[in-house]
Amino acid sequence: MFTNRPAINNRARPAQQPAPNEASAGESGGALSSDAYLIRDRVQHKLLTEASDAVNPSQVAQMRQTIEANFNQVLADENLLYTRAHRARLLEWVIADILGYGPLEPLLQDPTINEVMVNGAKTVYVERRGKLEKVDVAFENDEHLMRIIDRIVAPVGRRVDEASPMVDARLPNGYRVNATIPPLSLDGPLLTIRKFAQTPYTVPDLIANGTLTESLVVFLKACVEARINIVVSGGTGTGKTTLLNVISTFIPPSERIITIEDTAELQLKQEHLIRVEKRPPNVEGKGEVTIRQLVINALRMRPDRIVVGECRGGEALDMLQAMNTGHSGSMTTVHANTARDTLRRIETMVLMAGMDLPLRAIREQVSSAIELIIQMERMRDGTRRVVQVSEVQGMEGDTILMQDLFTFQQTGMQNGRFTGVLRSSGLRPKFASKFALYNIELPASIFSAGENL
Numbered sequence: 001m002f003t004n005r006p007a008i009n010n011r012a013r014p015a016q017q018p019a020p021n022e023a024s025a026g027e028s029g030g031a032l033s034s035d036a037y038l039i040r041d042r043v044q045h046k047l048l049t050e051a052s053d054a055v056n057p058s059q060v061a062q063m064r065q066t067i068e069a070n071f072n073q074v075l076a077d078e079n080l081l082y083t084r085a086h087r088a089r090l091l092e093w094v095i096a097d098i099l100g101y102g103p104l105e106p107l108l109q110d111p112t113i114n115e116v117m118v119n120g121a122k123t124v125y126v127e128r129r130g131k132l133e134k135v136d137v138a139f140e141n142d143e144h145l146m147r148i149i150d151r152i153v154a155p156v157g158r159r160v161d162e163a164s165p166m167v168d169a170r171l172p173n174g175y176r177v178n179a180t181i182p183p184l185s186l187d188g189p190l191l192t193i194r195k196f197a198q199t200p201y202t203v204p205d206l207i208a209n210g211t212l213t214e215s216l217v218v219f220l221k222a223c224v225e226a227r228i229n230i231v232v233s234g235g236t237g238t239g240k241t242t243l244l245n246v247i248s249t250f251i252p253p254s255e256r257i258i259t260i261e262d263t264a265e266l267q268l269k270q271e272h273l274i275r276v277e278k279r280p281p282n283v284e285g286k287g288e289v290t291i292r293q294l295v296i297n298a299l300r301m302r303p304d305r306i307v308v309g310e311c312r313g314g315e316a317l318d319m320l321q322a323m324n325t326g327h328s329g330s331m332t333t334v335h336a337n338t339a340r341d342t343l344r345r346i347e348t349m350v351l352m353a354g355m356d357l358p359l360r361a362i363r364e365q366v367s368s369a370i371e372l373i374i375q376m377e378r379m380r381d382g383t384r385r386v387v388q389v390s391e392v393q394g395m396e397g398d399t400i401l402m403q404d405l406f407t408f409q410q411t412g413m414q415n416g417r418f419t420g421v422l423r424s425s426g427l428r429p430k431f432a433s434k435f436a437l438y439n440i441e442l443p444a445s446i447f448s449a450g451e452n453l
Helices: 022-028 034-048 060-077 084-099 102-109 142-156 203-209 214-225 240-250 291-298 315-324 339-351 359-369 430-437
Strands: 113-119 124-128 131-134 166-170 176-180 190-194 230-234 257-261 273-277 305-308 331-335 372-378 384-396 399-414 417-424
Touching: 034 060, 034 084, 060 084, 084 102, 102 113, 102 124, 102 142, 142 166, 142 176, 142 190, 203 214, 203 240, 214 240, 214 384, 230 240, 230 339, 240 331, 240 372, 257 291, 273 291, 291 305, 291 315, 305 315, 315 339, 315 359, 331 339, 339 359, 339 372, 339 384, 339 399, 359 384, 359 399, 384 430
Parallel strands: 230 331, 230 372, 257 273, 257 305, 305 331
Antiparallel strands: 113 124, 113 190, 124 131, 166 176, 176 190, 372 384, 384 399, 399 417
């Protein structure tokens, strides 16, 4: 674990002149001077030798006290002097590197960051408010980065090495992690961490962000209560899962809900909720449980609604079957650029199920199962919006008929953000008759042509 390094310079450093780069490192996790890494290694060495009896990773508070005592001893032994503020920052960096996720710790704690992307040991980007930016964060070397990756994947029973150079995992707080290492990656280990709000977004949050409007919320709430089958579509990072999580809160608490996900991200608050997650194969390539198997199994668990976090393959066929066999009001998300492309992707995913079905039969299943498509888009200014709400009306010949109910129209830019309105097409959905069955009344203005929602 430890490499042979030159001894720390035993010259005392004046308290008012901290080492170059170290002060910024304590604040942002950026490039550190050699002293910081050497101090960390000395502290680790003391933990593994002199204080081995006191090392218990499960006792975080005790470990922090032990590390702090060793840290102070190392500084005293090497006659290193720092200002009190810089000393505290350096101690936190050492604790994070030994117990936590090293240089990534401040990024994971920053609530304004949505995603962390490590492109090798010396290059780190983040997504902040929908835009990518490079940050002054670096690892010591590839070995340092690999130790952090191993620390992330080991607790969930995964490993990453040359035999298995790609891994998906999640942190205890639910953040989604993907790691890819050489020989697949050519510039060192790659790590991507997708963060999720610890406090789930609510309807007021999405209205404040411009993702939804109050009138659209009224319409979507009516659709969920009337058990309309809904697909949320959009590109990567457009907010599909966030929107699905929000509209799922409209499901009545009396219903039994089963959520099926690749990586658990949904945070539904209903009482009668069953959550299942796919299982990847083990190191021997065995034991995999796919989303398709989970969907099939969920049908035997007496669900009122099935919520699939994302349809990626053959499970689309079983999801359509569920929607068509008494599990109306089910929801899922799909990667697609437009509402029409969503239907094409679902057709393709059904074919991936391996069933030799004619295209017309697939389209009939799609048109009878899916009733509403909500299209999300991440704008160039980083904002995420609902840009299209479309109804699937049925078949005419070999073509699936659709009609737009609401579309987003950009009107300009203000304070660096695109402005626009979500306008009604003036058409009432065919499934509006279901609203009466559930005693749901909607304002007539929602479906007025040209009306701004």
